[in-house]
Amino acid sequence: xxxxxxREELHLISKGLYRIVSDVIGPECIVKLRRQRxxxxxxLENCDTAKPTITIISGSMSEGFDFKSSDFDIMYLDKNADVxxxxxxxxxxxxxxxxxxxxxxxxxxxxxxxxxxxxxxxNNETIFNCLVRKGDAMYLSSKAIRETFMSFSTTELHGxxxxxxxxxxxxxxxxxxRCPTWSEQATCFVLRSLQRGWPSKEVLKDICNDGCLFVPxxxxxxxxxxxxxxxxxxxxxxxxxxIVYSMNHCQFLCYGLTKLFLNEVIKxxxxxxxxxxxxxxxxxxxWEITEHPSDWxxxxxxxxxxxxFRRLIKWVQAGYCPIFFIPENNMFYGKICGDKQRMLLSAxxxxxxxxxxxxxxxxxxxxxxxxxxxxxxxxxMLSCNEEEYLSESYIERERLxxxxxxxxxxxxxxxxxxxxxxxxxxxxxxxxxLMMCTVRLRVNFLLQKYSESLLLSxxxxxxxxxxxRKQYITLKGANRMQVRSKTYLCMNYxxxxxxxxxxxxxxxxxxxxxxxxxxxxxxxxxxxWSLDDDIVMATRRQGMSYxxxxxxxxxxxxxxxxxxxxxxxxxxxxxxxxxxGSNLFFIPPLVFINFMLILCYTRIGDFHRRIDMLEELHTLxxxxxxxxxxxxxxxxxxxxxxxxxxxxxxxxxxxxxxxNALEDKxxxxxxxxxxxxxxxxx
Numbered sequence: 001x002x003x004x005x006x007r008e009e010l011h012l013i014s015k016g017l018y019r020i021v022s023d024v025i026g027p028e029c030i031v032k033l034r035r036q037r038x039x040x041x042x043x044l045e046n047c048d049t050a051k052p053t054i055t056i057i058s059g060s061m062s063e064g065f066d067f068k069s070s071d072f073d074i075m076y077l078d079k080n081a082d083v084x085x086x087x088x089x090x091x092x093x094x095x096x097x098x099x100x101x102x103x104x105x106x107x108x109x110x111x112x113x114x115x116x117x118x119x120x121x122x123n124n125e126t127i128f129n130c131l132v133r134k135g136d137a138m139y140l141s142s143k144a145i146r147e148t149f150m151s152f153s154t155t156e157l158h159g160x161x162x163x164x165x166x167x168x169x170x171x172x173x174x175x176x177x178r179c180p181t182w183s184e185q186a187t188c189f190v191l192r193s194l195q196r197g198w199p200s201k202e203v204l205k206d207i208c209n210d211g212c213l214f215v216p217x218x219x220x221x222x223x224x225x226x227x228x229x230x231x232x233x234x235x236x237x238x239x240x241x242x243i244v245y246s247m248n249h250c251q252f253l254c255y256g257l258t259k260l261f262l263n264e265v266i267k268x269x270x271x272x273x274x275x276x277x278x279x280x281x282x283x284x285x286x287w288e289i290t291e292h293p294s295d296w297x298x299x300x301x302x303x304x305x306x307x308x309f310r311r312l313i314k315w316v317q318a319g320y321c322p323i324f325f326i327p328e329n330n331m332f333y334g335k336i337c338g339d340k341q342r343m344l345l346s347a348x349x350x351x352x353x354x355x356x357x358x359x360x361x362x363x364x365x366x367x368x369x370x371x372x373x374x375x376x377x378x379x380x381m382l383s384c385n386e387e388e389y390l391s392e393s394y395i396e397r398e399r400l401x402x403x404x405x406x407x408x409x410x411x412x413x414x415x416x417x418x419x420x421x422x423x424x425x426x427x428x429x430x431x432x433x434l435m436m437c438t439v440r441l442r443v444n445f446l447l448q449k450y451s452e453s454l455l456l457s458x459x460x461x462x463x464x465x466x467x468x469r470k471q472y473i474t475l476k477g478a479n480r481m482q483v484r485s486k487t488y489l490c491m492n493y494x495x496x497x498x499x500x501x502x503x504x505x506x507x508x509x510x511x512x513x514x515x516x517x518x519x520x521x522x523x524x525x526x527x528x529w530s531l532d533d534d535i536v537m538a539t540r541r542q543g544m545s546y547x548x549x550x551x552x553x554x555x556x557x558x559x560x561x562x563x564x565x566x567x568x569x570x571x572x573x574x575x576x577x578x579x580x581g582s583n584l585f586f587i588p589p590l591v592f593i594n595f596m597l598i599l600c601y602t603r604i605g606d607f608h609r610r611i612d613m614l615e616e617l618h619t620l621x622x623x624x625x626x627x628x629x630x631x632x633x634x635x636x637x638x639x640x641x642x643x644x645x646x647x648x649x650x651x652x653x654x655x656x657x658x659x660n661a662l663e664d665k666x667x668x669x670x671x672x673x674x675x676x677x678x679x680x681x682x
Contacts, residue, residue: 009376013356016372016379017365018253021301024364025256027386028249029065029397035245038062038072054079056213058237059172060278063244069263073172073237075213080124080156084116084177099127101140101177104435107221107298110185110328110483112231115140115177132230139296142216143229144177158385163641176235180211183234186325198293203246207239220334236325243286253668254304256283261309262542265351265361275336276312282313283331284308286324298384302356312562313348316341346610352432393533396540400531400549493519494558497596502566506600513600520555520589526558530627555631557586568599572636586627590620591637598644614644618653635664639673 026034038057045055059072081099098121103111105117117138122128130144183192193204218231246250258281267273288308296304315321319341321331336344351358357373360366372378383389469609497512526532533555539549560566562583565573577583587595594617601610620628621641627635642657655677 010302011299012299012376013372013378015298015370015384016376017257017356018250018298019302019358019379019382019384020365020372021253021260022249022256023368024260025253026064026066027390028252029386029390029395031249031252033398034064034066034541035062037216052079053077056176056238058241060259062241064252065259067263068382071172075174075176075215075235075237077176077178078124078126080121081177083177084159085179085181085184099124101181103183104139105185107227108348109221111234111323111326112186112219113214113234114227114230115214115232134230134236139230140177140232141229142218142232145483146214152260174215176213176215177232178211178213182208184213185234186212186236188327188562189325193292196290196293198290199243201244203242207242210238210242212236213238216410221330232444234326239325240282247289248296248297250301250304251285251289254296254301254308255282257305257681258285258308260362260364261359264363265358266347268361269347272340272347275344275384276522280312280321280331281308283321283324284312287311287322289311306356309352313345313352316345316348339365395535396536397531397533400536400546411539494592497559498564498566498592501596502564509596510604513597525553525555527627527630528554555589557588557630559590560585560587566599568669569640570578571672571675572639574670575669575675578671579668584635585636587640588633588637590628591617591633591640594620595640595644598647602647610648614648617641617644632666635661635667636669638664639669641666642676646676646680655680 012606022260025031033337038061042055042057045057054077056075056077057072060067060070060073062074080097081101083101083103085103090563098119099117100119101115102118103113104116108114114134117131117140119665120128120131120138126148127140130141130148131138132141132144133139149532190204190208193199194201199207213235214232217233218228219233244255247255259278262276262281283490285308285679286309292304292307315332316336319330319332319337321336321443323329323331332341351361358374359369362369459664493512493516497509499644500512501509524532526535535553544552560569560573562577565583572585573583576585594613597613598610599605603612618641621637638657638661642654644663645651645654645657658673658677658680661667662670662677667673
């Protein structure tokens with residue numbers, strides 16, 4: 001009887017833990033939305049068939065996680081290079097790519113290979129310059145690829161990748177080549193999956209049809225010095241993402257719990273904090289599911305996590321962590337051995353001895369899980385049915401946020417061609433409203449940027465047009481901007497106003513800016529960083545699409561870059577490019593409106609109204625609680641206030657504004673701020 005009571009109590013604790021982890025990581029519908037965001041991103045990034053590479057996004061964010069530590073991996077797959085296996089002669093004979101490589105893994109560790117060049121296009125400098133002779137054959141050097149392909153100034157080398165930590169989320173970039181057929185070395189994965197029934201035959205077929213990728217890094221087990229710069233590692237990132245997508249939500253949350261436990265518990269232990277990585281945890285979850293694919297439920301959630309933890313301890317004790325696809329490859333080799341292995345094993349055993357109480361060490365779980373452990377009956381009152389505890393407004397807001405992420409620049413030299421491709425894309429891929437709205441939003445943004453560039457093209461010093469040609473281009477660009485502005489109110493009007501100011505039409509700019517201020521004051525709107533549930537739900541219930549809602553009711557930052565930056569901010573643009581490699585920055589809309597009005601009134605000599613606008617800008621910056629001005633853009637806003645105060649002759653106030661901007665941790669143009677401070681004394 002006591003045993004039955006204890007089992008029932010553990011089931012309640014398991015249910016409570018499941019709900020807590022679901023709240024921390026995200027319910028199933030939100031996880032699917034996050035994944036769809038990256039599926040759409042892949043679609044949009046690769047719609048341009050003229051690009052020499054295919055962009056593939058993987059990593060924990062594309063899997064559906066949204067932790068602070070979550071990252072994403074971007075692989076650039078060379079479309080003009082293919083790898084074939086030594087047994088697939090038919091593929092070799094019918095290959096149409098310009099560069100062809102043959103797998104040569106006789107001297108390599110499991111999971112690694114050399115790429116023997118059979119054919120190479122001399123115009124492909126990335127590959128041609130990285131070929132190295134070995135004996136009578138030419139091989140593609142993994143070391144040379146790593147050194148030459150990626151040239152980001154803000155990145156550092158991390159295995160086969162370049163890591164960029166200057167973004168909001170850490171990103172790894174890697175060059176890859178693809179073999180369109182499944183590797184013979186990973187045949188055991190296929191046979192095991194068919195035998196155990198996980199992943200399913202449909203998922204397994206998709207995985208095998210994708211083939212496998214190769215990333216430029218050598219094996220730590222390689223003893224031959226001549227091969228260390230030539231080895232390539234097989235990457236199963238695409239297969240892993242499909243496997244994660246095929247998990248039920250209980251399995252996915254268990255995977256997420258292992259990541260939480262790693263980041264918030266194991267990595268907090270001294271001397272062992274850098275020994276384990278999330279990939280080891282993912283591998284342990286994969287092995288646990290494939291060996292015990294059934295009985296993954298809310299009641300067994302705690303036990304399944306405990307089995308994964310036990311498996312990890314056994315691996316550390318043995319000093320062997322088998323890759324899921326090629327078990328002969330030991331991921332612990334050269335890393336977890338000797339004193340490090342003994343310390344890690346001791347720490348894991350101590351945690352294991354605490355039982356499920358060790359989960360209280362997780363700061364994300366501690367508060368609520370303490371209540372569940374002390375009073376398991378609380379779990380009876382918790383619903384694990386998402387339809388019961390998730391509000392409609394919450395889901396709508398999350399969908400809107402996913403779509404909004406794509407209202408961003410789309411680098412291209414041929415706007416008309418890309419716009420046509422995007423229209424074809426939305427016609428082909430009409431699976432969901434989210435996808436259609438996302439593509440339509442990107443088309444609108446692209447057309448707006450095209451119109452803006454057209455309007456400003458005749459003003460560039462490097463462009464020499466006749467007077468009639470300049471008037472024609474300016475008029476055509478202005479007409480396009482005006483049409484877009486009438487269709488999508490606030491943001492396109494702001495960009496149109498920026499263009500009219502740069503074109504020297506100050507009176508029209510003033511009229512447009514006051515028109516925008518009136519619109520913002522007379523109708524409901526919301527900032528993209530602060531969505532209003534009432535507005536979202538009211539518009540959605542009227543049948544309004546997401547992209548129309550975004551364009552009509554959401555106010556975003558005004559973008560500036562090297563082409564569309566006004567003269568007064570060239571210094572900041574140049575300084576940011578020198579510091580981060582990017583000249584793109586964003587200005588809060590109300591700050592931009594007042595800034596432009598001050599500049600226009602200065603140009604036409606209306607100094608009385610200029611003072612009124614300066615006082616309004618000063619009040620906005622010093623009394624805003626973060627609603628109108630996002631924390632990330634406080635620095636540029638203070639810089640703009642200083643510029644305006646300096647223009648108006650108040651050098652003392654300008655000095656204080658520049659100091660405030662200089663001390664802001666998000667100031668990426670400090671050299672420009674220092675120059676402006678010095679100019680006050682000159």
